[in-house]
Amino acid sequence: MAFEIPKTAYSGKIREIKLGSGDKAVTVGGETCYPFYLFEGEMPHLPRIAMEVWDMPPQEWAEAALEPFKGVTDDPASWAKKCVADYGAEMICLQLVSTDPNGLDRGADEAAEVVKKVADAVGVPLIVWGTANHDKDTEVLRKVTEVCQGRNLIIGPVEEGDHKKIGAAAIGYQHTVAASTPIDINLAKQLNILLGNLGVSDELIVMDPTTSCIGYGIEYCYSVMERTRMAGLTQQDEKLQFPLICNISKEAWKTKEVHLADGELNMGDARKRGILLEAMSAMVLILAGGDVIVMRHPEAIKLVREIVAELTAS
Amino acid sequence: MVLIGENLNIISKTIGPALKERNPKPIQELAQAEAEAGVDYIDLNIGPARKRGDELMEWVVKTVQEVTDKPLSLDTTNPVAMEAGLKVCKGKALINSISPSRMDEEAPLVKKYNAEMIGLLWGREGMPRDAAERGVIAVELMYKANEMGVPNENIWFDPIATPVVNIESNQSKPCLEFMSMLQDIAPGCKSTVGLSNVSNGAPTHLRPYLNRAYLMMLMKYGLYSAIVDAFDSELISIARGERPEIVALVHRVMDGDKPAFSSLTEEEVKYVKTVRVITGEALYSHSWLEI
Numbered sequence: 001m002a003f004e005i006p007k008t009a010y011s012g013k014i015r016e017i018k019l020g021s022g023d024k025a026v027t028v029g030g031e032t033c034y035p036f037y038l039f040e041g042e043m044p045h046l047p048r049i050a051m052e053v054w055d056m057p058p059q060e061w062a063e064a065a066l067e068p069f070k071g072v073t074d075d076p077a078s079w080a081k082k083c084v085a086d087y088g089a090e091m092i093c094l095q096l097v098s099t100d101p102n103g104l105d106r107g108a109d110e111a112a113e114v115v116k117k118v119a120d121a122v123g124v125p126l127i128v129w130g131t132a133n134h135d136k137d138t139e140v141l142r143k144v145t146e147v148c149q150g151r152n153l154i155i156g157p158v159e160e161g162d163h164k165k166i167g168a169a170a171i172g173y174q175h176t177v178a179a180s181t182p183i184d185i186n187l188a189k190q191l192n193i194l195l196g197n198l199g200v201s202d203e204l205i206v207m208d209p210t211t212s213c214i215g216y217g218i219e220y221c222y223s224v225m226e227r228t229r230m231a232g233l234t235q236q237d238e239k240l241q242f243p244l245i246c247n248i249s250k251e252a253w254k255t256k257e258v259h260l261a262d263g264e265l266n267m268g269d270a271r272k273r274g275i276l277l278e279a280m281s282a283m284v285l286i287l288a289g290g291d292v293i294v295m296r297h298p299e300a301i302k303l304v305r306e307i308v309a310e311l312t313a314s
Numbered sequence: 315m316v317l318i319g320e321n322l323n324i325i326s327k328t329i330g331p332a333l334k335e336r337n338p339k340p341i342q343e344l345a346q347a348e349a350e351a352g353v354d355y356i357d358l359n360i361g362p363a364r365k366r367g368d369e370l371m372e373w374v375v376k377t378v379q380e381v382t383d384k385p386l387s388l389d390t391t392n393p394v395a396m397e398a399g400l401k402v403c404k405g406k407a408l409i410n411s412i413s414p415s416r417m418d419e420e421a422p423l424v425k426k427y428n429a430e431m432i433g434l435l436w437g438r439e440g441m442p443r444d445a446a447e448r449g450v451i452a453v454e455l456m457y458k459a460n461e462m463g464v465p466n467e468n469i470w471f472d473p474i475a476t477p478v479v480n481i482e483s484n485q486s487k488p489c490l491e492f493m494s495m496l497q498d499i500a501p502g503c504k505s506t507v508g509l510s511n512v513s514n515g516a517p518t519h520l521r522p523y524l525n526r527a528y529l530m531m532l533m534k535y536g537l538y539s540a541i542v543d544a545f546d547s548e549l550i551s552i553a554r555g556e557r558p559e560i561v562a563l564v565h566r567v568m569d570g571d572k573p574a575f576s577s578l579t580e581e582e583v584k585y586v587k588t589v590r591v592i593t594g595e596a597l598y599s600h601s602w603l604e605i
Binding site: 185186187189190193194197227231235237238239240 | 479480481595596597598599600601604605
């Protein structure tokens with residue numbers, strides 16, 4: 001009898017979610033198989049990389065991460081433009097770091113104005129990320145949704161504690177929400193149910209499982225993402241059939257290892273080290289089912305794109 | 315089904331202070347209420363009781379015995395306190411519980427006081443990971459107990475129910491599987507389960523659904539006893555055989571039947587959904603009954 005390769009019995013499909021608006025909008029999700037199991041199903045939309053832009057000049061970035069963005073880090077709109085024009089970014093993730101109540105504590109109006117400028121400067125889909133402070137994010141992200149009405153931004157993190165107010169604003173002004181939970185599949189499912197109860201359409205949800213980088217617990221993130229995909233694809237769990245977004249760059253580039261100088265602790269070239277840590281972490285998350293990966297360094301992004309191309313070459 | 319009321323517990327906000335202050339009133343009121351609710355045993359959980367545990371157990375046993383004749387389940391990890399309780403316990407006491415690492419110290423008490431014991435299937439390396447590991451621990455406990463003169467009918471195995479809310483550690487199915495093989499590996503031994511564990515972490519008002527559904531599931535394999543919330547009257551009705559239709563439905567679902575929700579009552583749908591989250595067929599979330 002001829003050997004037959006066992007096949008996974010899939011019964012579900014990840015939802016296809018359209019991000020952004022206009023001719024630069026992208027669609028993510030749609031998988032009918034585990035990541036890159038192209039011999040068992042389809043990945044109609046390959047994972048997308050969103051390039052990270054900050055709304056204030058970063059103070060503590062490693063030199064290697066700053067270097068590609070020299071001259072534009074004090075202007076988020078120029079920074080985003082550079083990402084699109086020079087590095088081919090298909091999406092931008094604007095981190096509203098300046099709104100942190102423990103930092104600059106910039107107000108909602110000012111923050112929303114910056115978001116509007118960035119959205120106008122680039123046509124690609126825009127992810128807008130708050131500081132995970134429920135009160136402040138509610139204030140800031142609600143204003144952002146209003147100012148950018150109809151642009152279909154991706155607003156995050158939307159957590160259980162602020163999902164009602166931010167979710168309602170997203171419904172009102174037509175944006176997608178990034179439902180964020182602390183590496184826990186049961187809580188992730190629950191938040192998606194709550195968003196559904198609130199009236200957020202299933203077409204406007206992506207999930208942020210919370211991610212960390214290599215050396216800092218990525219295995220656990222991998223397991224949770226993998227299990228999420230199993231529930232969505234093989235257990236018909238409709239509340240987990242959403243694309244996954246992973247905010248990995250800030251995790252990779254804040255590690256102690258990335259900030260060590262050349263040769264310190266025998267860890268070699270600092271630039272290469274940072275780029276590889278980011279690229280490898282991103283790749284792990286893509287293999288776990290990540291659909292949108294937020295990344296920072298153009299060379300790390302290039303590496304990831306090459307690997308994805310190789311994995312999907314026919 | 316032998317029901318052990320779990321409510322008299324040191325972690326309770328009223329019972330904890332009453333135990334500490336040796337205030338008999340709240341304790342006697344609760345014991346009486348549990349007896350009236352229809353449980354067969356009253357569990358006296360005084361916790362680890364490291365300091366003067368013997369005095370405390372002796373006092374609480376006497377205090378409860380003043381108001382009820384129900385048999386008592388003595389619940390502490392302090393062997394000295396356990397013995398002090400056994401000494402003054404009038405009926406046949408149930409020792410709750412003994413795991414393999416404590417057998418040498420505590421099993422002699424079972425014989426000495428003609429008591430019964432709950433054999434807790436907690437291994438030397440912690441929580442067993444499947445039914446087979448539970449079986450191994452059960453056999454070890456049984457042999458050791460037999461050697462010390464404790465017959466099988468005085469051993470009640472507790473396979474340790476785990477919270478459904480935590481996908482990583484959900485052992486509900488292995489517990490069921492263990493129950494299905496118990497009479498083959500330990501003939502004549504009894505069984506019990508700390509039922510409320512299964513709903514730990516779930517919203518308080520929904521916990522009874524998980525407790526009741528899991529009880530019905532365990533009943534399929536002849537569960538002898540359960541440690542329960544004495545004040546869940548619906549649960550007690552189920553245990554007393556007064557809800558045969560819903561029990562039959564739960565057992566059909568366990569056998570793979572997928573009844574159309576439109577053919578069921580609202581209440582039945584809730585139990586079917588609950589069975590599915592306990593088995594892991596559907597992933598648990600706090601809103602499991604709504605979707």
